[in-house]
Amino acid sequence: MISWRNLLDMKNELEQGGKGHNKGEKEGIFMARDVLCEVNNCTYWGEGNKCRADQIYVVSQRGRQASDSEETDCKTFKPQDL
Numbered sequence: 099m100i101s102w103r104n105l106l107d108m109k110n111e112l113e114q115g116g117k118g119h120n121k122g123e124k125e126g127i128f129m130a131r132d133v134l135c136e137v138n139n140c141t142y143w144g145e146g147n148k149c150r151a152d153q154i155y156v157v158s159q160r161g162r163q164a165s166d167s168e169e170t171d172c173k174t175f176k177p178q179d180l
């Protein structure tokens with residue numbers, strides 16, 4: 099399981115031009131290869147409900163903790179109209 103700390107570290111690395119997935123894998127951190135998503139008005143949404151973003155950033159609606167999946171959101175979401 100990936101901790102919030104690891105996610106934040108990876109986000110910071112990506113924002114600083116790091117190698118993202120590869121660097122994370124060297125450190126023993128693995129990202130999901132297929133992210134499935136039903137939000138079909140997102141710029142990154144693709145056929146078969148596959149997310150095409152290079153990485154996604156998921157946040158909690160309650161600070162850094164969530165009680166269930168419904169309390170989490172994809173911060174990478176970008177409406178197709180923009």
Ligand code: SF4
Pocket residue numbers: 133134135136137140141142143144148149150151154172173174175176
């Ligand atoms: S970026 Fe987030 S909202 Fe958009 S398709 Fe990927 S998982 Fe879904």
